[in-house]
Amino acid sequence: MGFYERRILPRLLDCVMSNRELRPYRDRVVGAASGEIVEIGVGSGPNLPLYDPARARSVAALDPSPPLLAMAHRRREEALVPVELVEASAEALPFANGRFDTAVVTWALCTIGDPARALAEVRRVLKPGGRLLFVEHGRAPDAGVARWQARLTPLWRRCSGGCHLDRPVEELVRGAGFQLETLATGYMNALKPFTFMYEGTARN
Numbered sequence: 519m520g521f522y523e524r525r526i527l528p529r530l531l532d533c534v535m536s537n538r539e540l541r542p543y544r545d546r547v548v549g550a551a552s553g554e555i556v557e558i559g560v561g562s563g564p565n566l567p568l569y570d571p572a573r574a575r576s577v578a579a580l581d582p583s584p585p586l587l588a589m590a591h592r593r594r595e596e597a598l599v600p601v602e603l604v605e606a607s608a609e610a611l612p613f614a615n616g617r618f619d620t621a622v623v624t625w626a627l628c629t630i631g632d633p634a635r636a637l638a639e640v641r642r643v644l645k646p647g648g649r650l651l652f653v654e655h656g657r658a659p660d661a662g663v664a665r666w667q668a669r670l671t672p673l674w675r676r677c678s679g680g681c682h683l684d685r686p687v688e689e690l691v692r693g694a695g696f697q698l699e700t701l702a703t704g705y706m707n708a709l710k711p712f713t714f715m716y717e718g719t720a721r722n
């Protein structure tokens with residue numbers, strides 16, 4: 519890991535992901551999580567204070583980035599439910615089959631190297647009938663915007679720590695075998711290639 523990935527990128531990500539416009543998505547997705555929860559790609563931990571202790575019993579939150587996990591450790595102090603932080607990759611979850619009631623993933627499927635494998639792992643660690651709650655940005659339905667997403671992604675990936683603008687989120691979730699229960703999509707603001715959002719719930 520070079521200087522940029524170790525020192526600069528984590529602070530940039532923390533700053534971008536603390537954007538106030540993301541907060542309503544976080545409140546809806548994270549606030550609905552219940553029981554034993556696994557959070558995939560926790561980053562600097564902006565979701566940790568948002569788990570509702572009336573529903574959530576505990577959270578196991580993982581990320582492969584040590585500098586981001588160090589920031590998440592500080593945010594853990596604001597959490598209202600017990601949180602375990604784990605250095606791990608979503609493609610190989612270090613948890614037993616069927617351990618969790620809910621999986622939460624917010625803006626991480628864009629960056630995970632093999633999102634199909636990660637979602638298969640999420641299914642494995644969820645109980646039968648367990649829920650996946652997600653909000654992600656991804657491929658836009660408008661051909662012109664999608665073309666820009668494909669053009670920008672090779673450069674964007676290099677400066678953003680691996681983020682893809684054009685992942686087909688609905689296809690990925692369905693393709694992993696989840697049953698999609700709700701899905702709301704739409705642009706968040708005028709930066710269309712970066713902000714086509716998929717917010718949903720899916721059942722294992």
Ligand SMILES: C[S@@+](CC[C@H](N)C(=O)[O-])C[C@H]1O[C@@H](n2cnc3c(N)ncnc32)[C@H](O)[C@@H]1O
Pocket residue numbers: 531535558559560561562563564565580581582583586606607608609623624625626629630631632
């Ligand atoms: C844009 S950030 C989002 C962080 C956080 N979920 C949030 O909502 O602010 C993407 C996150 O995915 C993480 N990530 C990248 N590859 C991953 C992998 N293979 N498994 C799990 N997380 C990964 C990154 O380290 C980073 O924390």
